[in-house]
Structure formats: C-alpha cells, structure tokens
Amino acid sequence: MGTASASSWDVVIVGGGPAGLSAALNLARARRRVLVIDSNRPRNSATFHSHGFLSRDGISPLELRALGRAELERYPEASFARGAVSSIRPGFTVDYAGGTASADAVILATGLREVPPVLPSLRTFYGTSIHSCLECDGYEYADAPIALIGETDDMAERALLLSQWSRDLIVFTNSRGVVTAAEETTLDRRGIRVDRRAVADVTGDRTGVTGVVLADGETVPRVAVFIRPRYEAVLDYAAGLGLAQDGDGFLVVDGAGRASLPGVYAVGELTPPGPQQLIVAAGNGARVAASINRDLIES
Numbered sequence: 001m002g003t004a005s006a007s008s009w010d011v012v013i014v015g016g017g018p019a020g021l022s023a024a025l026n027l028a029r030a031r032r033r034v035l036v037i038d039s040n041r042p043r044n045s046a047t048f049h050s051h052g053f054l055s056r057d058g059i060s061p062l063e064l065r066a067l068g069r070a071e072l073e074r075y076p077e078a079s080f081a082r083g084a085v086s087s088i089r090p091g092f093t094v095d096y097a098g099g100t101a102s103a104d105a106v107i108l109a110t111g112l113r114e115v116p117p118v119l120p121s122l123r124t125f126y127g128t129s130i131h132s133c134l135e136c137d138g139y140e141y142a143d144a145p146i147a148l149i150g151e152t153d154d155m156a157e158r159a160l161l162l163s164q165w166s167r168d169l170i171v172f173t174n175s176r177g178v179v180t181a182a183e184e185t186t187l188d189r190r191g192i193r194v195d196r197r198a199v200a201d202v203t204g205d206r207t208g209v210t211g212v213v214l215a216d217g218e219t220v221p222r223v224a225v226f227i228r229p230r231y232e233a234v235l236d237y238a239a240g241l242g243l244a245q246d247g248d249g250f251l252v253v254d255g256a257g258r259a260s261l262p263g264v265y266a267v268g269e270l271t272p273p274g275p276q277q278l279i280v281a282a283g284n285g286a287r288v289a290a291s292i293n294r295d296l297i298e299s
C-alpha cells in the first residue's frame with residue numbers, strides 16, 4: 001500500500017464501505033493512484049452477520065471490510081486514510097481530519113443514514129431481532145410471527161415482499177403509515193393483518209424481541225420486527241460542489257456513475273436505490289471504476 005501522506009492522487013474516494021473499497025481495488029489494478037478516506041462508520045455495524053454476499057454469506061461486517069482492506073493493501077497504487085472528510089472544493093481539493101488531498105477525480109461513496117421509526121428499545125435489538133433489510137435477514141424468520149413497523153406510503157408493498165418469508169405478518173402503521181383500503185384487502189388475501197394503532201415500543205428478553213407494545217397498553221407477541229426507515233444520503237461534506245440530487249435526496253448520476261459536475265462520481269447507496277445490499281454496492285463500485293479509468297484516459 002502507498003502512503004497517505006502524499007497529497008496528489010488520480011482519484012480520491014470518500015467512504016470505505018463495499019462500494020468505495022471495490023472502486024479502489026479496481027482503480028488500483030488499473031494503475032490509478034487512489035486514496036480512500038473513511039470515517040469508519042459502516043452502515044451495517046449493528047449486525048453480527050452479513051448475508052447474501054457470494055462466497056461470504058454469514059460473515060461479520062467487520063471481517064468483510066477487513067478482508068477488502070487487506071486486498072487493497074497489496075497494491076502500492078492505493079492508500080487508505082482514517083478520518084472524516086469535511087469538504088471538497090472544485091478542482092478537486094479534499095479536506096479531511098488528518099490532511100488535505102488533491103485529485104483529478106473524486107468518488108463519493110458515503111452511503112446512507114437511516115432514520116428509523118421512534119422505538120425507545122430499538123438500539124437494544126437492532127441488528128439481532130430488529131432489521132431493516134428484508135433480503136438480508138428475512139430468511140432467518142421463515143414462517144415465524146413477525147412485524148413490519150413504518151410510517152411511509154409504501155408499507156403495503158414492503159409487507160407483500162416480506163410475506164415471501166413469512167405470512168404470519170402484522171403491519172403496524174403507527175397511526176401514520178399509509179395502507180389504503182384496497183391495499184389492505186390485497187394484504188388480507190395473503191393472510192397479512194394491518195394494525196393502525198400507535199406503537200409505543202418493542203419488548204423482549206435475552207432471546208430477542210418478544211412483542212410489539214402498543215400505546216393502548218396491549219403487547220402483540222412477535223419474534224422479530226422489520227422496520228421501514230426513511231433514508232438520507234450522507235452528503236453534507238459535498239455541499240460546496242452543488243451536485244444535483246433527486247426528490248429523495250439521492251445523487252443524480254448517469255449509467256457510468258457520473259454526477260452533475262465533471263470529475264465527480266458516486267457509487268453505492270448515495271445513488272438512487274436498487275437493492276440495498278453489500279454485493280450490489282461492491283458491484284457498482286467496480287462498474288464505476290471502469291468508467292472513471294476510461295474517462296481519465298480521454299481527459
């Protein structure tokens with residue numbers, strides 16, 4: 001691995017999750033000098049097991065990252081710096097806790113922030129028996145009594161998807177989430193109940209969640225809860241670039257990951273949602289790396 005004390009790079013990557021690390025690996029292999037700057041706040045740090053990454057199904061998030069980092073360290077073209085990026089100036093100059101770096105191109109790979117429904121005991125169970133990703137954790141609750149809690153207008157769609165894993169499913173809208181009468185009929189046909197009462201919390205013990213506690217005092221027994229968070233793209237540090245964002249705050253990019261300012265690219269979950277999974281983010285990183293390599297040859 002190269003030294004992060006150098007200040008001039010072909011590409012600086014902000015964010016060292018699967019998307020950023022995969023982009024870095026492929027750029028280093030294209031003989032691009034690349035610096036990854038990461039603040040070490042993996043989105044999936046709450047969980048012990050990551051599922052669905054081919055050849056690494058069930059691995060801990062930290063181990064997956066460590067393996068990715070170790071592969072990158074074999075390349076003298078690549079460097080890694082720990083710290084939060086505070087700003088990026090056009091041109092590009094990247095300020096981070098630990099220094100300043102300049103680059104011909106930057107990749108934004110800082111992912112999402114989750115805004116979950118308010119549940120006082122959420123943190124106690126999040127990642128073990130409260131989850132947000134159906135594809136990542138649904139399999140472990142096949143046919144089990146589970147709940148979906150959320151306040152968005154896609155609750156019926158999420159519930160239908162979740163019923164692929166278990167039809168013993170109750171949708172809690174917390175008096176706010178939208179499930180229309182027609183949607184409720186569709187859900188009912190699959191045996192899914194909708195409970196529109198206000199949710200106070202979840203309850204549980206050492207085995208995990210045991211129920212959903214309603215504001216009226218009733219506790220509905222459930223062994224796991226899937227929440228539907230709202231998502232915010234993590235982009236505070238890039239405000240100075242004036243990048244175009246869509247109505248949900250995701251960065252607008254073309255098929256090659258190019259953002260609205262030439263030389264700025266985005267990978268992973270900052271871009272409009274596909275399946276929010278590690279292998280999808282890593283694949284996206286590799287794809288955008290190939291585009292940048294071509295763009296840098298032509299520029």
Ligand SMILES: Cc1cc2nc3c(=O)[nH]c(=O)nc-3n(C[C@H](O)[C@H](O)[C@H](O)COP(=O)(O)OP(=O)(O)OC[C@H]3O[C@@H](n4cnc5c(N)ncnc54)[C@H](O)[C@@H]3O)c2cc1C
Binds near residue numbers: 040281
């Ligand atoms: C609880 C939970 C469990 C999950 N389980 C699974 C699973 O089993 N399988 C699966 O496929 N997916 C799972 N996911 C989804 C998975 O975590 C994401 O798909 C994946 O992390 C997205 O990768 P990314 O590289 O886009 O972003 P991230 O992994 O979020 O990486 C972004 C990185 O950017 C860094 N960063 C942010 N701001 C700055 C800054 N200003 N300066 C420098 N660095 C910065 C962060 O520290 C972080 O390291 C889970 C998610 C959650 C929340």
